[in-house]
Amino acid sequence: MSHTFTLDGKPVPFTEGQTIMQAASAAGIFIPHLCYHPEFKPHGSCKLCTVKVNGRHTASCTMRAAAGMVVESETEEINAERRALTQMLFVEGNHFCPSCEKSGNCQLQATAYHLGMMSPHYDHFFPNRAVDASHPEVLLDFNRCILCSLCVRASRDVDGKNVFALSGRGIRTHLIVNARSGKLGDTDFTLADKAAQVCPVGVILKKRQGFAVPIGERRFDKAPISATAETTEER
Amino acid sequence: MTYQLETAAHPETLRRVAIDPVSRVEGHGKVTILLDEQNKVHQVRLHIVEFRGFEKFIQGRPYWEVPVMVQRLCGICPVSHHLAASKALDVIVGARKLTPAAEKLRRLMHYGQMLQSHALHFFHLCSPDLLFGFDSDITKRNIVGVAAAHPETAKRGVLLRKFGQEVIRVTAGKRVHGTGSVPGGVNKSLTVAERDELLKDIYHIIQWSRDAVHLIQQVHTQDPGLYNSFGIFRSNFMSIVGHGGDLDFYHGTLRARDDNGRILFDHVDYQDYDDYIEEEVKSWSYMKFPFFKSIGKEHGWYKVGPLARVQNCDQISTPFAEAERREFVDYAGGSPMHAPLAYHWTRMIEMLHAAEVIKELLHDDDLLSDDLMVQGERAMEGVGVIEAPRGTLFHHYRVDENDLITMANLIVSTTNNNQAMNEAVRHVARRYLHGREVTEGLLNHIEVAIRAFDPCLSCATHALGKMPLQVELVEADGTPVHSLSRA
Numbered sequence: 001m002s003h004t005f006t007l008d009g010k011p012v013p014f015t016e017g018q019t020i021m022q023a024a025s026a027a028g029i030f031i032p033h034l035c036y037h038p039e040f041k042p043h044g045s046c047k048l049c050t051v052k053v054n055g056r057h058t059a060s061c062t063m064r065a066a067a068g069m070v071v072e073s074e075t076e077e078i079n080a081e082r083r084a085l086t087q088m089l090f091v092e093g094n095h096f097c098p099s100c101e102k103s104g105n106c107q108l109q110a111t112a113y114h115l116g117m118m119s120p121h122y123d124h125f126f127p128n129r130a131v132d133a134s135h136p137e138v139l140l141d142f143n144r145c146i147l148c149s150l151c152v153r154a155s156r157d158v159d160g161k162n163v164f165a166l167s168g169r170g171i172r173t174h175l176i177v178n179a180r181s182g183k184l185g186d187t188d189f190t191l192a193d194k195a196a197q198v199c200p201v202g203v204i205l206k207k208r209q210g211f212a213v214p215i216g217e218r219r220f221d222k223a224p225i226s227a228t229a230e231t232t233e234e235r
Numbered sequence: 236m237t238y239q240l241e242t243a244a245h246p247e248t249l250r251r252v253a254i255d256p257v258s259r260v261e262g263h264g265k266v267t268i269l270l271d272e273q274n275k276v277h278q279v280r281l282h283i284v285e286f287r288g289f290e291k292f293i294q295g296r297p298y299w300e301v302p303v304m305v306q307r308l309c310g311i312c313p314v315s316h317h318l319a320a321s322k323a324l325d326v327i328v329g330a331r332k333l334t335p336a337a338e339k340l341r342r343l344m345h346y347g348q349m350l351q352s353h354a355l356h357f358f359h360l361c362s363p364d365l366l367f368g369f370d371s372d373i374t375k376r377n378i379v380g381v382a383a384a385h386p387e388t389a390k391r392g393v394l395l396r397k398f399g400q401e402v403i404r405v406t407a408g409k410r411v412h413g414t415g416s417v418p419g420g421v422n423k424s425l426t427v428a429e430r431d432e433l434l435k436d437i438y439h440i441i442q443w444s445r446d447a448v449h450l451i452q453q454v455h456t457q458d459p460g461l462y463n464s465f466g467i468f469r470s471n472f473m474s475i476v477g478h479g480g481d482l483d484f485y486h487g488t489l490r491a492r493d494d495n496g497r498i499l500f501d502h503v504d505y506q507d508y509d510d511y512i513e514e515e516v517k518s519w520s521y522m523k524f525p526f527f528k529s530i531g532k533e534h535g536w537y538k539v540g541p542l543a544r545v546q547n548c549d550q551i552s553t554p555f556a557e558a559e560r561r562e563f564v565d566y567a568g569g570s571p572m573h574a575p576l577a578y579h580w581t582r583m584i585e586m587l588h589a590a591e592v593i594k595e596l597l598h599d600d601d602l603l604s605d606d607l608m609v610q611g612e613r614a615m616e617g618v619g620v621i622e623a624p625r626g627t628l629f630h631h632y633r634v635d636e637n638d639l640i641t642m643a644n645l646i647v648s649t650t651n652n653n654q655a656m657n658e659a660v661r662h663v664a665r666r667y668l669h670g671r672e673v674t675e676g677l678l679n680h681i682e683v684a685i686r687a688f689d690p691c692l693s694c695a696t697h698a699l700g701k702m703p704l705q706v707e708l709v710e711a712d713g714t715p716v717h718s719l720s721r722a
Contacts, residue, residue: 098412099304131295133637139297207638208328210299214415214423215408 005069007051014065021049021061024073030226031073032082032111034089034200035148036061040157043149046089048082048111083115091122092171094129094143095201101210102202104218108146110225132177134185137207144202145175151204155195163189175203240661243269243278252673257281257682264690266681268664274671279664281657281685283522290643298324298634303414305630305645309691311355313412314348314403315623315648318485319630322619324418326506327634329611336604337420340406342485343596344415345621346589347402349484350440352624353541353586354399356689357447358392361579365454369683370676388450391443395586398433398440402593405429420608430597437594441555444587448559451579456566465666466575466659466684469494470536471527472543473651475505475622480549482556482588484622490547491527491537496571499527505620508629514646524653525646536654539626540688541581546571551584553591559584575659575687582689623648625689649690659684 004011007024014023019042024031035046044062051060052072060073072078089095089108097103132140147166152175155163163184167176179186189195196204215221219228243249246269255265269278289308293301302320306313318341325333333341363376366385375384382389400410405425407413415421455462473491477483489503489511503511514523515532526535537543546564551557563572563580596602619630626648633642649656663684667677 096304098307099300101300131297131639133297133639139638207297208299210297211303211414211417212422215413 003065003067005065005067005071007071008074012065012071018065019061020051020053020063020065020069020071023065024060029073031060032114032225033061034107034111034146035150037150037153037198040150040153040198043153046146046148047085050078050081052078079115082111083117084121086112086115086117087119087121089146090117090120091124092127093145094126100144100202101205102144104213104215104221106202106220107200107225108144110220113220114225129174132182132184133207134181134183135187135189135207136185137191138184138189138196139205139207140177140184141203141205142175146201147173147175148200150198150200151175151195154198155189155193158194161188161193161195163187163193163195240276240279240664241657246278249277252678254678254681257685264685266660266685268668268681270668270673274668274673276664276669279657279661280519281653281660282520283653290645293640293643296640297638298327298632298640299418299638301632301640301643302416302418303412306412308645308647310411311691312348312352312624314344314407315621315628316630316645317407317413317416318345319619319621319623319628320632321416321418322486322621323617323630323632325619326617327614327632328418329613330419330609331611332609333420334604334606334609336424336601337607337609338485339596339599339601340421340424340607341416343425343593343602344403344406345485346592346596347399347406349399349589349624350444350586350593351396351399351403352689353582353589354392354395354447356624356686357451357579357582357586358389358395360689361686362388362392364679364683364686365451365579369680370674373675373679376679391446395440395443395447398436399589402433405433417608419610422607424604424607425602427603430602433593434597437590437597441587441590441594444583444590445555445559448580448583448587451583452559452562455576455580462576463572463574465680466663466687467573468655468658468662469573470538470655470658471499471530472538472547472571473527474539474544474547474627475620476501476548477552482544482548482551482560482585484544484585484589486621489620489627492547492571494571494573496546499529505629506618508618508620508631509644512629512646514650520653522650522653523646525651526654537651538655538688539648539651540578540624541585542572542575542578543626544622545581545584551588553588553595556584556588556591559587575684578687578689625649625691626651647691649688652688652690656685656688656690659687 004013007029012023012027021031021036031049033049035043036049042061044059047059049060050057053063054070097109103109129142149166152164152166155161162178165176165178166173168174176182177184177187191206249269249271252268252270253265257264257266264281264283267280268276270276289305293304301324302317305320306317308316359378362381366381367376404410407415415423471491471493475483475487476490477487489505490501491499493499500511511528512525513528514525516523526532545560551560563584616633621628628648629646631644632640635641660681663680667680671677
């Protein structure tokens with residue numbers, strides 16, 4: 001049985017058990033997100049997909065849709081909050097888009113453009129994070145990690161390898177590799193793993209391949225992230 | 236001669252004049268002059284006051300990022316760093332010989348850059364001095380003044396630069412800081428539409444470049460007393476030279492000559508550059524002072540850039556530029572021309588050559604090929620050298636077994652000219668400032684000498700006519716005596 005709720009005044013159909021995010025995506029409506037991926041159980045941590053439901057803030061990737069809900073998403077108030085969250089992600093890591101291989105294919109960068117982010121606004125943390133180049137095929141650049149945990153979920157739930165984990169608490173939370181040495185080269189991780197395909201930013205990269213795709217031909221050069229909502233799994 | 240006026244015997248007794256920052260050059264630098272009570276010059280130094288640190292902070296980064304990262308050194312000729320780094324990393328990925336398409340596309344990108352950079356320097360930065368005079372009305376001595384008095388010249392300057400930028404855009408993806416060149420080749424070829432768009436304008440560009448050569452030739456030869464002697468010093472000179480001794484900006488072997496034009500070394504594989512060149516550090520500048528090892532630091536310094544290249548090569552492969560080179564060599568009278576203002580003349584000859592090469596390349600169907608990448612046996616170390624607009628540019632990298640950079644050494648073009656620029660500035664100070672009351676016009680003579688080299692002082696930033704010039708005369712005890720400012 002089909003129901004509807006309203007999203008920014010427009011009726012959106014949903015099926016029983018769907019979240020607001022799932023129903024909106026199915027209807028071709030973009031709600032900004034970073035830790036959500038249609039193939040994985042929602043994590044609800046990045047908060048970029050925050051909407052107001054009947055006047056109260058909630059994460060649209062975890063909130064199940066219900067008939068008659070009044071959902072607000074593309075409002076100046078909510079986008080200002082999303083912009084602030086995005087700015088915090090930028091200053092907490094070291095995001096140098098000009099020399100990042102993921103530039104143009106990066107969801108964080110594309111989301112910042114979508115939200116009209118013109119500057120980092122906050123003071124940079126400039127964390128000191130070394131790269132892990134121990135694996136023969138894959139480079140890990142922790143400087144760009146936004147703690148979405150998609151690689152954690154993919155490795156654990158799809159690859160059955162449990163290569164990655166989030167360690168620490170609060171602002172000290174960081175991505176680690178589950179090996180005694182802490183090095184990716186000491187795991188059974190491969191380029192064919194699902195976890196190698198899901199990083200929305202430039203942490204997990206194929207080695208010895210940089211800038212093979214020219215400027216103008218990268219994913220978000222062709223269309224903004226809001227126009228590719230239904231294909232977010234194609235990273 | 237080398238060290239005259241570099242360090243005064245008793246600086247504490249002297250007044251200090253500072254040109255800070257030097258204007259209408261790329262980057263930030265300053266000149267300090269120490270004068271005694273009779274305004275006699277005792278010390279002159281061109282200081283480079285910015286610290287960049289690229290060599291350090293790319294350590295620990297994956298090598299494939301480097302061509303895109305290091306080009307951020309500069310917004311004026313980033314293509315130079317992009318390509319020099321790519322060439323060094325070609326060696327590391329085993330791509331000793333690129334595909335014909337990749338080599339030609341890179342060459343096109345580079346010659347587009349040479350065209351735009353030389354046009355920018357000549358028309359935007361230097362033509363006000365050359366057309367109006369070094370101490371002419373300061374309110375008109377800028378590109379806006381040139382546009383008012385010589386609108387066609389100014390317009391051509393803008394359009395020449397624009398064309399060069401378009402060449403860069405179609406080959407690198409962006410006009411500034413593109414990603415076209417990658418270790419082992421390039422990531423895109425030209426479309427027929429892109430090529431045809433450039434072909435529409437290239438014949439104008441060649442004609443305007445010829446006119447620019449004739450303009451500076453006329454300016455130079457009409458006042459030989461000034462142009463042949465202003466800031467003059469004799470020195471060795473160096474560049475890479477292409478196959479058969481041709482002028483080549485993209486690839487070749489190292490050749491150096493002494494001040495009389497005699498070959499010091501030739502056919503040197505630039506992978507071995509550090510057997511020939513060493514750098515000295517001086518406490519008063521962030522820029523090092525390179526010299527030829529075989530001669531030593533006192534007499535082994537040299538100049539690079541257009542004046543060196545045009546006189547170092549045996550010939551230029553394109554007809555119009557070769558004819559202009561012969562005219563220049565004839566004018567020089569059979570021995571090397573050392574006058575710094577002759578840089579302008581040779582720079583325009585190079586711009587003409589760049590335009591002619593672009594035309595030749597645009598008629599080559601290899602530019603449309605998709606055969607763009609090669610790789611071979613991996614190496615742990617590589618050197619890339621290119622003739623950037625301002626002179627010979629060295630990039631040297633080592634990588635570890637995990638593909639991370641462990642060492643980087645960059646000798647940028649302007650660094651090669653460091654001692655040469657200091658010598659020119661000292662000569663001008665002796666000739667024009669010695670014993671005189673300092674005026675803005677006289678201080679501009681110092682800047683004219685620096686501008687001739689087209690220095691990129693930090694190889695990173697630039698400012699055009701907006702930088703205020705402040706000159707202060709201060710007694711030895713710090714008491715201000717006199718100040719001038721240019722808003």
